[in-house]
Amino acid sequence: MKNILDFTLDELSELVTPKFRAKQIYEWIYKKGVKNFDEMLNLPKELRANLSENFYLDPVKCVKCEESIDGSKKYLFELKDGKTIESVLLPMKEEVADENGKISRHARYTICVSSQVGCKMGCAFCLTAKGGFVRNLTAGEIVGQILYIKIANQIPYERRVNVVYMGMGEPLDNLANVSKAVQILKENDGLAIAPRRQTISTSGLATQIKKLGEMDLGVLLAISLHAVTDELRAKLMPINKAYNIASVMDAVRNFPIDMRKRVMFEYLVMGGVNDSPSDAKTLVKLLHGIKAKVNLIYFNPHEGSPYLRPSTENMVKFQDYLSAHGVTCTIRQSKGLDISAACGQLKERSKNDRP
Numbered sequence: 001m002k003n004i005l006d007f008t009l010d011e012l013s014e015l016v017t018p019k020f021r022a023k024q025i026y027e028w029i030y031k032k033g034v035k036n037f038d039e040m041l042n043l044p045k046e047l048r049a050n051l052s053e054n055f056y057l058d059p060v061k062c063v064k065c066e067e068s069i070d071g072s073k074k075y076l077f078e079l080k081d082g083k084t085i086e087s088v089l090l091p092m093k094e095e096v097a098d099e100n101g102k103i104s105r106h107a108r109y110t111i112c113v114s115s116q117v118g119c120k121m122g123c124a125f126c127l128t129a130k131g132g133f134v135r136n137l138t139a140g141e142i143v144g145q146i147l148y149i150k151i152a153n154q155i156p157y158e159r160r161v162n163v164v165y166m167g168m169g170e171p172l173d174n175l176a177n178v179s180k181a182v183q184i185l186k187e188n189d190g191l192a193i194a195p196r197r198q199t200i201s202t203s204g205l206a207t208q209i210k211k212l213g214e215m216d217l218g219v220l221l222a223i224s225l226h227a228v229t230d231e232l233r234a235k236l237m238p239i240n241k242a243y244n245i246a247s248v249m250d251a252v253r254n255f256p257i258d259m260r261k262r263v264m265f266e267y268l269v270m271g272g273v274n275d276s277p278s279d280a281k282t283l284v285k286l287l288h289g290i291k292a293k294v295n296l297i298y299f300n301p302h303e304g305s306p307y308l309r310p311s312t313e314n315m316v317k318f319q320d321y322l323s324a325h326g327v328t329c330t331i332r333q334s335k336g337l338d339i340s341a342a343c344g345q346l347k348e349r350s351k352n353d354r355p
Contacts, residue, residue, distance in 0.1 A: 003080075004029070004055040005140030005147070008180070009187050021047060023189050029057055030190040033151040059144040060085075062152070075149065079141060083134055085114040085168055087145040089153060092162075109155060110162040113145045115178050116169025121203050122238045125226075125268065127302050128168045137169070139180035146191065163193055166201040166222070166266075172208035182217050195219045196258065201266065206243040209251035216256055222264035222295075223252060227274050228282040236273075245286065252290060262293040262328065269315060270299045271308040280321040287327055294322055294329040 004025070007015070013022035021043060028040040035058070037043075037051040063084070064076040071091040078084050093108040117134035119126070146163060155161065163185065165171040171178045178200065185193040195218035202209060203224045212221070225245075227233035233240040252263055265287070269275050283294070296319055299309050315331055322329040 001054060001056050003059045003138060003140035003144075004051070004057045005059055005143045005184070006138050007140075008184055009189055016047065016051075025051070026187065026189040030147065030187075031157050033147070056080075059138075059141045060148055062148065073149075073153070075145075077145060077148070079117070079137075083117045085117055085137065085141075085145070087114060087149060087167055088112040089149050107159070108162075109153075109159075110164060111146050111149050112164050112166050113142055114167035114169055115142060115165050115171040115174045119169045120173060121170050123203065124236050125270065125299065125305065125307050127305075136174040136177055139177045139184055142177065142181040143184050143191075146185065146193075150191070157191075160193060160197060162197045162199070164199045164201065164222070166199070170203055170205065171200050172202045172205045172212060175208055175211060179212070179215055179217060182219055196261070199264065201264075203237055203239050204243050204245075204248040205239065206247040206251040209248070209255060213251075213255040218258070220261055220264065221252070221255055221257065222266055223248060224266045224268070225283075226266070226268045228279050228286060232274065249286060249290070257291070262291045265292055265294045266297060267294055268297045268299055269310045269318065271310040271314070273307060275310045275314045275318055277317065277321065280318045284322060284325045284327055292327060294327055296329065296331045298332070 004012070009022055009026055012025060013019040016022050016025065024042060025040065028034045028043075034040060037048045037055070037057070040048055040051075043051075059080060060077040061079075062075055063078045066074045068074075073089040075087045075089070076084055077087060088111070090110040090112065091107060092110055114137065116136050118131045119128050120133040122129045142165075146161070149155075150157075150161065165178060182195055182198055182200075185191050185198065186195055199220040199222050200212065201222040201224060209221070212219075224237075225233075225248075227236055227240075228245070230240060230244050233245060255263065257263060267274075267283070287294070296315055298315065299307055301307065301309055319329050319331055
């Protein structure tokens with residue numbers, strides 16, 4: 001059987017007759033969140049039976065969910081082949097209502113999704129790397145994470161969410177399926193998540209950044225930089241040996257981006273490793289000429305890691321230096337510290353919990 005979430009609207013319209021039925025199916029799945037084909041009541045009975053025989057629409061099954069006191073939720077999903085991945089729901093802004101109960105601002109959410117089972121990149125600070133690479137996710141398995149989370153949290157269809165491909169795996173190592181997921185998610189008859197609300201993060205596969213740019217999907221780009229010298233970056237991120245910092249920066253400079261947007265640079269700060277004033281100074285030089293925004297991220301320690309969480313003082317000094325030199329910079333507020341916050345932790349803990 002095939003995962004119906006793997007198909008774009010155009011592809012699905014080639015598989016059902018008449019073609020307009022594809023739009024109806026999309027609306028049932030993505031707008032109404034039905035659990036099975038029998039609920040698609042405006043479809044002929046024969047078509048519903050045919051869909052049930054040939055397709056499934058539940059590519060992910062939640063086997064564990066941890067909720068933080070800050071509202072973050074981390075999901076451990078099991079796929080059809082028994083492999084597991086993680087996704088995270090991050091509440092960004094709370095709903096605001098006046099004294100009469102009229103909503104003046106709706107709640108805003110970001111969903112962080114995985115793109116692979118495991119990862120090939122082998123970053124020294126990442127728990128996901130411990131399990132090695134197993135396989136790529138299909139487009140439908142990526143879309144399925146978002147669909148499940150929206151339905152489970154009763155996020156209304158009309159409430160748009162932001163999607164970040166920053167979970168398990170290297171998205172650009174699975175570019176074909178990630179780019180297809182972007183296209184499925186943006187369908188107006190589906191979840192209607194515009195590409196400008198989708199951010200693809202990469203550890204720096206320069207050639208794939210170029211390919212993504214040539215696709216001109218309209219997505220935002222985030223670079224996991226984490227170090228400002230090739231020596232340290234190669235130690236932290238083996239991919240740097242194939243794509244050094246200079247090659248990544250060249251690819252970024254040629255990446256098409258909306259004039260109102262910026263390229264995001266993720267900088268995971270580890271105490272005593274990459275948080276010195278000289279690191280901040282070098283980072284400013286590296287970003288010269290790039291319309292950039294830097295996200296400073298506190299390292300979340302996990303068992304067996306030699307790296308430490310930086311001090312708040314050093315984080316603020318780092319931010320202040322960048323801001324003073326014209327670089328837009330924020331310190332990402334850590335969420336989910338009371339649960340399995342770092343990518344791979346929930347998967348690893350669940351594995352160890354088994355008898």
